[in-house]
Amino acid sequence: MTVLVVGSVALDSVETPFGKADEVLGGSGTFFSASASHFTPVQLVGVVGDDYPVERLEALRERNVDLSGVERAEGESFRWRGRYRHDLNTAETLETRLGVFSHFRPKIPEAFKKAPYVFLANIDPRLQLDVLSQVERPRLVVCDTMNFWIESRRSDLIDLLTHVDVLMVNDAEARQLTEHNNLVKAARWILARGPKFVVIKKGEHGSLMFTSSTVFYAPAYPLEDVFDPTGAGDSFAGGFMGYLARAGVLDEVHFRRAVVYGSAMGSFAVERFSIQRLLEITVPDIRDRLDDFRRLVTFEEELAT
């Protein structure tokens, strides 16, 4: 089944200890789509400026990503320039130019309004709410957010929580939103405000998924070289949603597997700049990585076989 994603389509310039990339495809919508499209058709809603190299999005279109919701507006495209130092855990933003993204008002095309799976990538919570008012009763709504909105749009964000099934944030965001340092308490706080599931991503330390009565933990894949962490979170979300949309079953086991698929896709994303690695990999690659994740956590006899 189809996944609708509303997010940014940007141009990234990134520096890591391993090299530099200039004006490569970036943005939450882009990473999400490249990742989810391995599992299911994707409908992308976003905006680019009239300077965007749209021909480079062809690679996504070829992979079952419907780009008819990507509006082309007059002006500059969203650009992000960042750097990762030695530890690769935190991006240092050198420059953000929002361009046409600052006036982005998502318009969901008629053909997308029945999308059963909706991912609200990190945009203004007011716009996330507006997207939900445009779509028809999706089966599953997952949303992301960031420190900026937690600070500046707190009440809208809390309103949004009552309309989503899953909140997917990183540990710093969970702590900031809930004012709890302990993640178990933070998750409880969020679950009390609407979502049935909370996924807390901890980068190289893996991720946790909480329900009111259970906790699931998935490690990060122990990579020897993290090439460029940009987009790992949105690639995670793409694997998570893509897998669920494909499986079509929304019980706890499938949500747990979705977290592992998310971790797998995140681990691929960081192996190259931009969406390069996500475009290269195949179904067997993903299956092999899932097997690696299984081996990584098992402590049962089956290992011996």
Place this chain on the structure above:
Amino acid sequence: MTVLVVGSVALDSVETPFGKADEVLGGSGTFFSASASHFTPVQLVGVVGDDYPVERLEALRERNVDLSGVERAEGESFRWRGRYRHDLNTAETLETRLGVFSHFRPKIPEAFKKAPYVFLANIDPRLQLDVLSQVERPRLVVCDTMNFWIESRRSDLIDLLTHVDVLMVNDAEARQLTEHNNLVKAARWILARGPKFVVIKKGEHGSLMFTSSTVFYAPAYPLEDVFDPTGAGDSFAGGFMGYLARAGVLDEVHFRRAVVYGSAMGSFAVERFSIQRLLEITVPDIRDRLDDFRRLVTFEEELAT
């Protein structure tokens, strides 16, 4: 089978956001023994001053810990005073008084020299080497260390590595020792210098065990309240060694389970001050926590049953 541990027996004074404890039982040897004794008989070698409340160690003796290797020397006992702030991840040392521990020269009693399992807690690597020269071909030698020795006794430590089967350190120590920020690379560096297994503990982020061809990941137990993190690492080591000594099988599956038992014992230790919680728990408590760890990481169908 018996586990021999050589380490410190101290008096800790600890402040956490949840309360204060003064002059309570502490030290690596103490935590290790309290933990391992749930699985197997323990032989403890250490030193205390003539001011040590040895009667308080009775609780350990009752639990199968042979204290005949705990020397009583003239002078002050080893005392550590520390504080944990809100995040509970890093101890702030307020005072360390080594006392008799600064002249500690471990003498392994005759009756202990055949111990098949040996844990070298965090002491001077020269003393760790000296302990190994006193014992008779143990089946398994595991050692810990710390930043101070990595800096001041680097070459002795590297010599020690050629004599141990497992190095068990935290992530900061692994990075400092190997000068690799990436833990996969750090583990490879260590494995090339002797140990067959490297266990890297990451506190609330769980732990990783590496061999030359495999990686195992065990999460930390997601506790809502970490009361006092002191001794978590040595309690981990106690669960790890205790389980292996009891199981008596040194293959990868058992090592993996040992890591999970270690994580479980570490998670108990932090629920109260000192070794209090470790003395309270019973075999069913440990078994229940193991089941929790299983549920925490499983993403297979069995969950549904």
